[in-house]
Amino acid sequence: xxxxxxxxxxxxxxxxxxxxxxxxxxxxxxxxxxxxxxxxxxxxxxxxxxxxxxxxxxxxxxxxxxxxxxxxxxxxxxxxxxxxxxxxxxxxxxxxxxxxxxxxxxxxxxx
Amino acid sequence: xxxxxxxxxxxxxxxxxxxxxxxxxxxxxxxxxxxxxxxxxxxxxxxxxxxxxxxxxxxxxxxxxxxxxxxxxxxxxxxxxxxxxxxxxxxxxxxxxxxxxxxxxxxxxxxxxxxx
Numbered sequence: 174x175x176x177x178x179x180x181x182x183x184x185x186x187x188x189x190x191x192x193x194x195x196x197x198x199x200x201x202x203x204x205x206x207x208x209x210x211x212x213x214x215x216x217x218x219x220x221x222x223x224x225x226x227x228x229x230x231x232x233x234x235x236x237x238x239x240x241x242x243x244x245x246x247x248x249x250x251x252x253x254x255x256x257x258x259x260x261x262x263x264x265x266x267x268x269x270x271x272x273x274x275x276x277x278x279x280x281x282x283x284x
Numbered sequence: 285x286x287x288x289x290x291x292x293x294x295x296x297x298x299x300x301x302x303x304x305x306x307x308x309x310x311x312x313x314x315x316x317x318x319x320x321x322x323x324x325x326x327x328x329x330x331x332x333x334x335x336x337x338x339x340x341x342x343x344x345x346x347x348x349x350x351x352x353x354x355x356x357x358x359x360x361x362x363x364x365x366x367x368x369x370x371x372x373x374x375x376x377x378x379x380x381x382x383x384x385x386x387x388x389x390x391x392x393x394x395x396x397x398x399x400x
Contacts, residue, residue, distance in 0.1 A: 207388060216290075216377050216391040217328065262327060270316050270381045272389055274327045 177265050179275025186282050192250040194278045196263035199244065203265035207272075208237065208248045211260045220261070221248070253282045286312045288380045290392035297368055298400055305363045305395045307378030313358035314380035318389065319351075322375040334361050368399040 179196045186192045196206075207222035223230045223237040223246065230237045236249040250257055263275040287310040297303050307317055316335050320328040332353050334340040340353035350372075352364040361380075365372055375396050379389040 205388075209391075214375075214394070214396070216288075216394045218391065219388055222388065266389075269333075270318070270389070271330065271333065272318070272379075273330075277325075277327045279325075 177263060177273050177275040179263050179278060181278060182276065183279045184281070186253045186280065188253065188255060188282055188284050190253050190282075192253045192257070192280055192282070193247060194261055194263070194280075195245065195247045196275050197243075197245045198265050198273075200265070200267070201244070202267050203273075204268065205266035206237070206239065206246050207264050207266065208235075209262045209264060209274075211262065211277075217262060250280075253280075255282045255284050258282050286310070286380070286390040288378065288390045288392040290376075290378055290395050292395060293393060294396045294398075296398045296400065299369050300367055302364055302366045303368055303397060305365075305376055305378075305397075307361045307363070307380070307392050309359045309380040309390070312380070312382055314361075314382055315358065316381045317355055317361035318379045318381070319353060319361075319363050320377045320379070322377060322394075324375075328377060331363075365397065368397070370399045373397055373399045 177198045208220045209217035210220045211217040221232050221235045234251045239246045261278045264272045289308045291306045319331045322328045331346045332340045332342045334353045334355040336355050336358050342348045355361040377394045379391045381389045
């Protein structure tokens with residue numbers, strides 16, 4: 174019940190293309206769903222986050238789509254750039270402050 | 285966003301020695317700090333939750349006597365890896381959270397521990 178399942182494990186996209194990463198969760202007590210971007214040797218940095226009362230949130234080229242009934246959410250990176258090449262983690266957050274991370278997706282954007 | 289620092293950023297030690305890693309929230313008071321471990325090409329695994337002034341809560345499978353956590357103030361938590369062994373080599377990341385403000389967790393830059 175505490176798991177967050179993320180797919181795909183790795184993704185290769187051409188520059189300018191759309192990168193899509195999916196996550197699913199089981200625990201309905203989760204109430205905040207952030208996405209993190211991590212570069213090698215660095216800590217994760219918050220990219221964008223959504224609460225379950227909203228179905229979509231957009232910030233620049235990054236959009237989260239949230240389907241509460243299906244318990245799924247996804248990250249869309251529009252106009253992907255080589256600088257977006259990194260590992261992306263979805264996560265789910267409960268009222269205790271604990272973050273449960275997905276397995277991660279390594280994104281490579283080819284020039 | 286808020287800034288969280290970790291020191292050292294990288295440490296190499298001999299097997300059997302102890303290593304202390306500091307995590308500081310620089311511009312806000314963190315009621316809770318979390319410690320994660322990340323092995324190469326894997327996700328972050330929560331090790332323990334640390335509340336200021338109280339004992340840390342460890343996740344299942346994490347040895348509390350091996351990974352000593354102290355959260356003496358609202359801006360500082362320390363993780364001490366005692367009697368380190370090569371299998372303890374990993375990337376250790378802390379995060380800080382201010383529960384009252386219902387804000388996100390802010391992550392430190394991580395500490396790379398290599399045990400020879």
